[in-house]
Amino acid sequence: MQYNQLGDSDLSVSEICLGTMTFGQQNTLDEASQQLDYAVSQGVNFIDAAEMYPVPAREETYGSTEEYIGKWLKEQQRDKIILATKVAGPTRSMGWIRSPDRNLDRRNIEQAVNDSLARLQTDYIDLYQIHWPDRNVTLFGGGTFNPKNERDTVPIQEQLEVFADLVKAGKIRYLGLSNETPWGVCQFTRLAAQLGLPKIVSIQNAYHLLNREFEIALAETCHRENVGLLAYSPLAFGFLTGKYLEDIPKNSRIGQFPMFGGRYRKPSVKDTVAAYVEAAKQHNLSPAVMALAFVRSRWFVASTIIGATTMEQLRENLSSAEVELDETTLKDIEAVHAENPNPAP
Numbered sequence: 001m002q003y004n005q006l007g008d009s010d011l012s013v014s015e016i017c018l019g020t021m022t023f024g025q026q027n028t029l030d031e032a033s034q035q036l037d038y039a040v041s042q043g044v045n046f047i048d049a050a051e052m053y054p055v056p057a058r059e060e061t062y063g064s065t066e067e068y069i070g071k072w073l074k075e076q077q078r079d080k081i082i083l084a085t086k087v088a089g090p091t092r093s094m095g096w097i098r099s100p101d102r103n104l105d106r107r108n109i110e111q112a113v114n115d116s117l118a119r120l121q122t123d124y125i126d127l128y129q130i131h132w133p134d135r136n137v138t139l140f141g142g143g144t145f146n147p148k149n150e151r152d153t154v155p156i157q158e159q160l161e162v163f164a165d166l167v168k169a170g171k172i173r174y175l176g177l178s179n180e181t182p183w184g185v186c187q188f189t190r191l192a193a194q195l196g197l198p199k200i201v202s203i204q205n206a207y208h209l210l211n212r213e214f215e216i217a218l219a220e221t222c223h224r225e226n227v228g229l230l231a232y233s234p235l236a237f238g239f240l241t242g243k244y245l246e247d248i249p250k251n252s253r254i255g256q257f258p259m260f261g262g263r264y265r266k267p268s269v270k271d272t273v274a275a276y277v278e279a280a281k282q283h284n285l286s287p288a289v290m291a292l293a294f295v296r297s298r299w300f301v302a303s304t305i306i307g308a309t310t311m312e313q314l315r316e317n318l319s320s321a322e323v324e325l326d327e328t329t330l331k332d333i334e335a336v337h338a339e340n341p342n343p344a345p
Contacts, residue, residue, distance in 0.1 A: 001043025001321055004302045006228045007201030009174045011126060013082055015296055016321050017046040017230060019307035024064025025054035026253070026309045032068040035314055040081075042318050048204070048230070048305055050086035050131055051116050052094060056257050059096040063119050070121035083120065084127035084230075086178060086204075087112040089134050104134040104154045109162045113171055128166070129176040129204055134159065139179055141263035141345055156187050160197040167198050176202035176230070182221040189225045200227055202302065207231035209240055209276055209291050210269060210344040212337065219300045228302030231295050235306075235317075236344060239264045240291040242277040253309070268343045275336045283329045288313075292320035294333060 003012045018039040023032040036047070053065035066085060073081065087109060088094065090102050098111050116125065135153040138145050166172045175198045177188060185203060192199040203222060207214045207229060214229065222229060235241055237260065238253055244264075248254050254261045280290040295304045308314035325333075 003045070004228065006127070006174070006302050007226050008199055009127075009201040011082055011174060011201070013046040013303045014044045015301075015303055016044055016292075016318060017048050017084075017303040017305045018044050019232065019305040020047065020049045020065050020069060021053045021055045022307060022309050023049075023054055023068045024061050025056070025058075026256070027068075029068050029071065033072045034311060035308065036069070036072050038311065038314060039318065040076075042321075044318070045080060046082045046084070046303055048084045049120075050088070050129075051112055052086075052088045052097060052131065056259070057094050062094075062096055063115070066116055066119035070119050074121045078122060082126045083122065084129060084176070085116050085120070085125055086129040086131035087116075089130060089132040103152075104130065104159050106158075106162045109159070110166070113166055117171060124170055125172045127174050127176050127202060128163070128172040129178045129202070130159070130180075132179040133177075133181075133184055135184075137179075137181060137184070156184075157191050157195065157197075160188070160191055160195070164197045174198070174201045176200055176204060177227075178204035178230075178232075180205065182217045185218070185221050185225060185227060189227070202228045202230050204230040204232055204305070206233045207295060207298075207301070208234045208236045209294060209333070209337070210236045210264070210272060211342055213342055213345050214300070215298075222300060229298075229300050230303050230305055231298075231301050232305045234292050234295040234304050235288055236273075236291075237261050237264055239269070239273055239344075240276060241286075241288045242273060245270065245274055245277065263344045266344055268340050272336065272340045272343050275339070276333070279329070279332045279336060282332065283326075285323070285329070286316060288316055289320045289323055290325070290329070290333075292317060293323040293325050294330075296320065297325055297330075 002015045006013050049065050136149045163175050180203050188200045277287045280287040306317040
């Protein structure tokens with residue numbers, strides 16, 4: 001396992017991060033603990049969660065993911081683990097989270113941090129991330145930006161001032177963004193520099209073979225601002241494994257929760273997935289390993305966030321850390337990408 005410095009921080013994170021959004025929904029406490037134990041045994045020191053997890057979000061399971069991690073974490077050497085979690089942004093749904101507005105104001109942020117600390121059974125969070133922006137912004141493959149959707153928002157400066165106080169209090173160490181845009185990254189870094197407030201060190205956005213839009217503008221932005229990408233959904237919700245090409249397995253995530261995966265049902269996605277699966281076959285790689293090794297190979301990726309519901313999946317995903325794609329494989333990947341770039345943004 002290799003390790004990368006995360007932005008301007010002193011965090012040295014494993015190039016593979018264990019995502020946990022299935023803990024408390026598809027994975028029991030025992031299964032979650034087994035995943036965590038195995039990942040750590042393979043060199044993973046980076047664990048990512050969120051206050052709203054598990055997904056799909058439900059009132060009866062709210063916070064279970066962090067609670068599972070907390071029960072496991074209290075038996076570990078805390079300083080050996082880099083723990084990341086997230087504060088949920090404004091949303092019309094999930095009314096059980098904090099207050100009715102869920103804006104990123106002082107009251108909401110402080111409550112979110114304190115609640116996460118209690119569930120995680122720890123005194124501090126290494127990387128605290130804004131799960132999605134407080135302002136009007138396009139999210140989760142939802143189309144193009146529309147200024148007609150503008151609404152009241154908590155100013156970025158005000159958000160940073162709250163996080164600065166939480167850093168001073170020792171409750172969080174570093175700040176990151178998620179589902180952000182180039183404009184957002186630049187605003188957070190500019191205000192931090194001007195006002196002496198905490199600088200973001202990471203951005204957690206979707207990046208995979210079916211969605212390489214990060215490369216267009218965010219890659220330059222993050223390079224110049226020294227912000228590392230934590231690539232989520234590197235297997236495109238499992239579609240890049242090829243398991244959905246013929247049918248939808250009943251025990252799969254889409255099989256259990258058919259409301260998900262809409263962006264992966266867009267025209268040409270299936271044909272593109274089939275082309276990547278064939279490319280993997282030609283190079284004697286599993287589609288999952290090839291897809292994960294590709295993401296890990298990109299210069300702007302600080303860590304690739306994997307997720308699994310079975311130990312077999314976890315072992316396969318972690319094995320990708322040992323795979324370096326050769327020039328021929330990368331050339332074949334680029335050929336598929338050129339034929340149909342970003343079919344599932």
